[in-house]
Amino acid sequence: MASIVTCIAPVNIAVIKYWGKRDEKLILPLNDSLSATLSTEQMHAKTTVMISPNFTKDRIWLNGKEESFENPRLVACLREIRKRATSKNGKNCELKVHICSENNFPTAAGLASSAAGYACLVYTLGKAFGVEGDLTSIARQGSGSACRSLMGGFVRWMKGTQNDGSDSIAEQVFHENHWADMRVLILVVSDSRKKVSSTSGMQLSVKTSDLLKHRVQNVVPQRTKEMIQALESKCFHTFAELTMRDSSSFHAVCLDTYPPAVYMNDVSHSIVDFVHRYNKLKGSNKVAYTFDAGPNACLFLLEEDVPEVVGLIKAVFPPHVEGKTFMRGLPVENAVIQQDMDLLLPSGPHEAGMIKYVIHTKVGSGPKTLDGKNCHLLNDEGLPKNLIS
Numbered sequence: 001m002a003s004i005v006t007c008i009a010p011v012n013i014a015v016i017k018y019w020g021k022r023d024e025k026l027i028l029p030l031n032d033s034l035s036a037t038l039s040t041e042q043m044h045a046k047t048t049v050m051i052s053p054n055f056t057k058d059r060i061w062l063n064g065k066e067e068s069f070e071n072p073r074l075v076a077c078l079r080e081i082r083k084r085a086t087s088k089n090g091k092n093c094e095l096k097v098h099i100c101s102e103n104n105f106p107t108a109a110g111l112a113s114s115a116a117g118y119a120c121l122v123y124t125l126g127k128a129f130g131v132e133g134d135l136t137s138i139a140r141q142g143s144g145s146a147c148r149s150l151m152g153g154f155v156r157w158m159k160g161t162q163n164d165g166s167d168s169i170a171e172q173v174f175h176e177n178h179w180a181d182m183r184v185l186i187l188v189v190s191d192s193r194k195k196v197s198s199t200s201g202m203q204l205s206v207k208t209s210d211l212l213k214h215r216v217q218n219v220v221p222q223r224t225k226e227m228i229q230a231l232e233s234k235c236f237h238t239f240a241e242l243t244m245r246d247s248s249s250f251h252a253v254c255l256d257t258y259p260p261a262v263y264m265n266d267v268s269h270s271i272v273d274f275v276h277r278y279n280k281l282k283g284s285n286k287v288a289y290t291f292d293a294g295p296n297a298c299l300f301l302l303e304e305d306v307p308e309v310v311g312l313i314k315a316v317f318p319p320h321v322e323g324k325t326f327m328r329g330l331p332v333e334n335a336v337i338q339q340d341m342d343l344l345l346p347s348g349p350h351e352a353g354m355i356k357y358v359i360h361t362k363v364g365s366g367p368k369t370l371d372g373k374n375c376h377l378l379n380d381e382g383l384p385k386n387l388i389s
C-alpha cells in the first residue's frame with residue numbers, strides 16, 4: 001500500500017549568524033546561532049513524500065523539475081530518517097520514495113530557501129516513515145540553518161561539543177506569541193541566484209579569516225546571552241542594536257575572507273544608511289536590519305511602526321511600478337511623514353526600482369502537515385501534478 005504526506009515549513013532569519021563549520025560532513029557549526037522563524041503565510045517550502053512498493057528508485061522533483069538524487073546532503077537526510085525508522089517499523093524503510101517540493105518564493109537567492117527546503121524535507125520524511133523525537137540533528141545535515149526552521153518563534157542552534165554532532169541541535173527559546181507585535185519586512189533587492197553559496201563562502205572564511213576566529217571566540221558567546229536577555233525583556237532598542245551589529249560582524253568576516261566574499265551591494269548599504277537615519281530621527285532604534293549571504297535586507301520592527309516605515313521606504317526607494325506587486329502581505333494604507341523627509345533623504349529619493357518588492361510578514365510557527373487530497377504535489381502514480389519539462 002502506498003502512503004502519501006504533504007507538509008509546509010517556514011523560512012528563518014538569523015539575528016546571531018551561523019558562519020563557519022567545524023565539521024563539513026556532519027555540518028557542525030563553529031558557533032551558536034539564533035533566529036526568528038517567519039510565518040508560513042507569506043513564505044514557505046511545501047513538500048510531498050510518497051512511499052510505495054511500486055517505486056523502483058528514490059526520486060525528487062524541485063520546483064517542477066526532476067533533480068539528481070546524487071546530492072550527498074539529500075542522501076544523508078534520507079539515510080538518517082531510514083535508520084531511525086528501522087528501529088520502529090522495519091518494513092516501510094526498505095520502500096522507495098518519491099519527493100516533490102516547491103518554494104513559494106525565489107530559490108537560492110539568499111532568502112533561506114535551503115533552510116525551509118531541508119526542514120520541510122526532513123519533517124515530511126519523518127511523518128511518512130513514522131519517525132519521532134528530535135529531527136533537528138537530521139535537518140542540520142541538509143543545510144545547517146535548516147535545523148532552526150523545525151520550530152516556531154525564536155530558535156537557538158547549539159554548536160555542541162561532541163564529535164558525532166549528537167549535541168548540535170536546535171531548541172525553541174521563545175514561543176512565536178512571546179513578542180506578538182514583532183513584524184518583519186523583507187526588502188528584495190535581487191531574487192536571482194547568488195554567485196558564492198553560503199557553503200563555499202563560509203569554507204573560505206574558515207580557511208582564511210582571522211576575524212572569524214575572533215568572532216567565534218570573543219563576540220558570539222556574549223552577544224547570544226545579551227540577545228536572549230533582550231528578547232526575554234522585549235527591549236526592542238537592544239534587540240535591534242545586537243541584530244545590526246551581528247549582521248555587520250558577519251559581513252566584516254566575509255570581507256576579511258581572502259579573496260573577499262561580497263554579498264551586500266550599494267542598495268544594501270543605502271538601506272543600512274536609511275535605517276540609521278530613521279532611528280536617529282526617532283531617538284531610539286525602531287528598525288533593525290540584517291543581511292544573509294546576499295543583498296536582500298530583512299528588517300525587524302514593531303507593528304505600530306509599520307505604516308510609517310513602509311511609507312518612508314516607498315518614498316525613499318520608489319518602486320518601478322506602484323501597486324500590489326511592490327508591497328506583499330500588507331493590507332493597510334500607509335502614511336508618509338513628509339516633514340522628516342529631508343533628514344532621511346540628504347540628496348533626494350533614490351532612482352526607481354532599487355528595491356524590487358517588499359514582503360511583510362511576522363514571527364510564526366514551525367512546520368505543519370496539510371490535510372486533504374488536493375494538497376499533495378504528487379498524483380496517484382507518484383508523479384508531479386505540475387511538471388516543468
Ligand SMILES: Nc1ncnc2c1ncn2[C@@H]1O[C@H](COP(=O)(O)OP(=O)(O)OP(=O)(O)O)[C@@H](O)[C@H]1O
Binds near residue numbers: 045118120121
Ligand atoms: N524546497 C526544497 N526542497 C529541497 N531542497 C531545497 C528546497 N529549496 C531549496 N533547496 C536546496 O537548497 C539549495 C539552495 O540553497 P542556497 O544556500 O544556495 O540558497 P538559499 O538557501 O536561498 O540562500 P541562503 O542560505 O544564503 O539564505 C537548492 O539548490 C536546493 O538544493
Ligand SMILES: C[C@@](O)(CCOP(=O)(O)OP(=O)(O)O)CC(=O)O
Binds near residue numbers: 014017115
Ligand atoms: C548567512 C547565513 O544565512 C548562512 C546560512 O548558511 P547555510 O545554512 O545555507 O549553509 P550550509 O550549512 O552550508 O547549507 C546565516 C544563518 O542563517 O545563520
